[in-house]
Amino acid sequence: MTEPVVHIDNLTIQYPNNLVLNSLDWSIQQGENYIIGGTSGSGKTTIAKAIAGLIFTDNTVKVTFDDSKSLPAKVTYISNWYQFTNLEGDRNFYYQQRYNHHQGHDTLTVKAELEHFAKKENLDFSDIQQRVQDFGFEDVQSSQLIELSSGEHKKLQLVRGLWEKPQLLIIDEPYTGLDKNSRVVLNNWLDELVQEGVQLILITNDTLLPQSINRYAHLVDGKIEIVDSQADFAKDKKRQQKELPxxxxxxxxxxxxxxxxxxxxxxxxxxxxxxxxxxxxxxxxxxxxxxxxxxxxxxxxxxxxxxxxxxxxxxxxxxxxxxxxxxxxxxxxxxxxxxxxxxxxxxxxxxxxxxxxxxxxxxxxxxxxxxxxxxxxxxxxxxxxxxxxxxxxxxxxxxxxxxxxxxxxxxxxxxxxxxxxxxxxxxxxxxxxxxxxxxxxxxxxxxxxxxxxxxxxxxxxxxxxxxxxxxxxxxxxxxxxxxxxxxx
Known part of the structure; x- marks a missing residue:
């Protein structure tokens, strides 16, 4: 029997006055592509970051890669927000700065960012050009990062992450800010990556999903629960009607x-x-x-x-x-x-x-x-x-x-x-x-x-x-x- 791709044994993560994950156990087998959903604040992002190695877990999380695959033996985590920096490497931006074009040159252009990423990860820029066009992203190649809208930043995140073709790809809120056509393009691309051997964990309550999704889980009281479909996800309490002040x-x-x-x-x-x-x-x-x-x-x-x-x-x-x-x-x-x-x-x-x-x-x-x-x-x-x-x-x-x-x-x-x-x-x-x-x-x-x-x-x-x-x-x-x- 092959080892699970992800094996979690007794994982506990606690922040001040807040127990997020409580002695959590979970195994993800080869070919299982998960949606993690559920209530707000239940720990979805925390468990994703733990699997990606972005949170200290004291060896309670083990990721096993398949040496027979040609894909990079790595976990790529795409966060809800895109953390870009200026040319000096910091994030000291202010809200109106994106509209002041004479100050926009404090950040890289989209094309320069992608070229820099390609060089760093040893990728071929030509491999991504059609994807960029499919996303309707080709017209912003000369734009500064700070000039992009939230939807365009999400596209840049996704292009970078999917371009890598890691063995395990985790995306936190993949559809944030995307228009209807871009969501379709993203789902088709994810399905193609799965065919090539990429395994998915998506954190979302969205119902328009890639066809390759075949497992569903949510977090309840700090523990993972496997369910049959999104309809079984725990939901936040219904709003109690109150009179406006x-x-x-x-x-x-x-x-x-x-x-x-x-x-x-x-x-x-x-x-x-x-x-x-x-x-x-x-x-x-x-x-x-x-x-x-x-x-x-x-x-x-x-x-x-x-x-x-x-x-x-x-x-x-x-x-x-x-x-x-x-x-x-x-x-x-x-x-x-x-x-x-x-x-x-x-x-x-x-x-x-x-x-x-x-x-x-x-x-x-x-x-x-x-x-x-x-x-x-x-x-x-x-x-x-x-x-x-x-x-x-x-x-x-x-x-x-x-x-x-x-x-x-x-x-x-x-x-x-x-x-x-x-x-x-x-x-x-x-x-x-x-x-x-x-x-x-x-x-x-x-x-x-x-x-x-x-x-x-x-x-x-x-x-x-x-x-x-x-x-x-x-x-x-x-x-x-x-x-x-x-x-x-």
């Missing part, structure tokens, strides 16, 4: 009829056109869906509206009834907007507690803020109670399960009851129940006069309040519709 049931005061009006907007970086002749009008109280493939210009378009893009000046752009550049400050604009995005999550202060995270929404900061007033403290406490975050209010945001992190950031987004909510792929990495919880809250907020811009790829994962849709493709408006059509 009174301050959020107050319709925001507005002395304008139009939240944003963009006319024939062109944005370019050198020879690269990011937005081309884009026009869009958003009236007070409208609920919009913004869609488009990865790299279509969605993030850049939103950056014009939320005040972060330096090229907003000099364009025919009005926000909240005032032409951009007519004397209002960026803080005047931000006071009227609540925003959540993968980029804000990525750049958020790693030392911020949940309480400080929510409080920072009053001042539109992603870290330090001045002392809050009594009424503001009251609103923070009301949102902590509303989102069931009271018991973790003094914990660092980044130590929480992803679902609770997203809820804390939603609380930050709405803390000042702004007239405009911009929710840019807010449910990345959440399972269907968590997504429904999140979107149910958005629907409740929508009843009280909020204007909404929501970015999402799948109609099944959207709030029901959406009324209009705008679709971008390669920087151009391809459709503006008043009735939401099923995108699937």
């Amino acid at each position: 009174a301050f959020l049931r107050a319709i925001p005061e507005t002395n304008f009829d139009t939240v944003a009006e963009l006319n024939n907007i062109f944005i370019r970086y050198g020879d690269k056109v990011v937005l081309k002749d884009v026009s869009w009008k958003i009236n007070v109280g409208e609920k919009w869906l913004l869609q488009g493939p990865n790299g279509s210009g969605k993030s850049t378009l939103l950056s014009l509206i939320n005040g972060d893009h330096p090229q907003a000046y000099g364009h025919n752009l009005s926000l909240f009834g005032n032409k951009r550049g007519s004397g209002e400050s960026i803080w005047d604009i931000k006071q009227k907007i609540g925003i959540i995005s993968p980029e804000i999550h990525w750049y958020f202060d790693q030392n911020a507690t949940v309480w400080h995270t929510i409080a920072s929404g009053f001042y539109d900061s992603i870290g330090w803020f001045i002392d809050v007033k009594f009424q503001e403290k009251t609103q923070i406490e009301e949102l902590l109670e509303f989102f069931d975050l009271m018991d973790v209010k003094n914990k660092n945001l980044h130590t929480l399960p992803l679902g609770k992190q997203r809820l804390a950031l939603l609380a930050r987004t709405i803390i000042k009851n702004p007239p405009l909510l911009v929710l840019d792929e807010p449910c990345q990495g959440l399972d269907n129940d968590q997504t429904k919880y999140f979107n149910d809250v958005v629907d409740e907020l929508a009843h009280y006069g909020k204007t909404l811009i929501y970015v999402g790829h799948y109609v099944s994962q959207l709030p029901s309040c959406i009324e209009h849709k705008i679709v971008l493709e390669k920087g151009e408006v391809k459709a503006i519709e008043n009735i939401l059509e099923t995108v699937a």
